[in-house]
Amino acid sequence: QVQLVESGGGLVQAGGFLRLSCVGSGRTFSNYVVAWFRQAPGKEREFVAAIGRLGLYTRYADSVEGRFTISRDNAKNTVYLQMSSLKPEDTAVYYCAASSSPRFGPRESYDSWGQGTQVTVSS
DSSP: OOEEEEEOOEEEETTOOEEEEEEEESSOGGGSEEEEEEEOTTSOOEEEEEEOTTSSOEEEOTTTTTTEEEEEEGGGTEEEEEEOSOOGGGOEEEEEEEEOSSSOOOGGGOOEEOOOEEEEEEO
C-alpha cells in the first residue's frame, strides 16, 4: 500500500476556492489511480473525483463537475484537487485514496486512504 497525506483544507466563504493536496509515499505513485472522496456529518462517504495513473483520464461526481479539477504531478508524488465556486454543501472531510487497479472503480477498490482534511464553506 501507499501512504497518503492530505493538506490544504480550511474555512472559506461561499463562492471561494481551495486547493487540496495529497502526497503519496512508500510505493511508486504512478502505479496508482487516485481519487478524492468526502464525508459530511451524518452522511456516507461519497466519490468526488478520480484521476488515472498518468493523469490522462479523469472522472467527476455530477455535483462537482465544472467546479472542481483533479490533477497530478507524479514527479512530486502529488495529486491536487482545485475547488472553485464552493458551496456550503461542499462542507465535509475530504479524503484521498489510492487504488492499484488500472481502472476507475467503486469505493471498495481503493485500499489506501489518508487521514482526511476538513473543508468548511460558510454561507
